[in-house]
Amino acid sequence: MPRLPTPPTGWPIGSYDxxxxxxxxxxxxxxxxxxxxxxxxxxxxxxxVERVVGRLTWSKVLGSGAVSGAWFGLFVGxxxxxxxxxxxxxxxxxxxxxxxxxxxxxxxAVGYASTRGNRQIASASQLVAGRYDVLxxxxxxxxxxxxxxxxxxxxxxxxx
Numbered sequence: 001m002p003r004l005p006t007p008p009t010g011w012p013i014g015s016y017d018x019x020x021x022x023x024x025x026x027x028x029x030x031x032x033x034x035x036x037x038x039x040x041x042x043x044x045x046x047x048x049v050e051r052v053v054g055r056l057t058w059s060k061v062l063g064s065g066a067v068s069g070a071w072f073g074l075f076v077g078x079x080x081x082x083x084x085x086x087x088x089x090x091x092x093x094x095x096x097x098x099x100x101x102x103x104x105x106x107x108x109a110v111g112y113a114s115t116r117g118n119r120q121i122a123s124a125s126q127l128v129a130g131r132y133d134v135l136x137x138x139x140x141x142x143x144x145x146x147x148x149x150x151x152x153x154x155x156x157x158x159x160x
Contacts, residue, residue: 008040010135013144019043022132028151034144038137043129056122058112065108066101073100 016022022041030036054060077096084092112119136144 008042008135010038010040010137011141012133013039013136013141014134014148016132016134019129019132022134025134025148025151029144029147032147034147035140038140039144040135042133042135043127043131044133045130047128047130048125049128050123050125052121052123054122056112056120060122061108061112062105065104065106067104069100069102069104069107070097071100072104073097076100 014022014025016025019041026036026039026041029039073096074093075096077093077100080092080096081089134144134148
């Protein structure tokens with residue numbers, strides 16, 4: 001594996017609409033004892049897709065802040081409890097949980113208030129490709145192309 005980002009090399013042996021279809025082609029090649037270490041899957045025509053998951057409200061912001069703060073506080077409380085000299089003491093865990101919840105609430109409220117209502121949606125971003133090309137090093141490209149043709153996987157991943 002190259003340490004610096006480098007463009008992929010190899011000859012195309014297949015092109016698919018989804019990553020799942022490209023992965024199925026790779027699984028097929030692996031099942032046929034093909035040297036899959038010579039294969040690279042390349043996402044082409046990259047897009048950043050933002051999917052809206054709902055409206056962002058004060059109650060959702062404060063609720064998620066409280067929950068994430070509580071988890072972090074519980075983690076810190078458990079760590080403090082491990083090093084506590086008192087056996088079976090729940091005090092560090094409870095203090096960590098309460099403190100984490102309060103800090104989570106405060107930081108979430110400050111962050112949301114700083115947008116002054118400009119951020120009204122909750123969304124999740126994902127990097128996707130328009131298609132996925134399977135490349136293979138020249139020494140095995142013809143064999144790989146032949147195997148995929150025998151499997152009857154053509155462009156778009158349709159089986160015959």
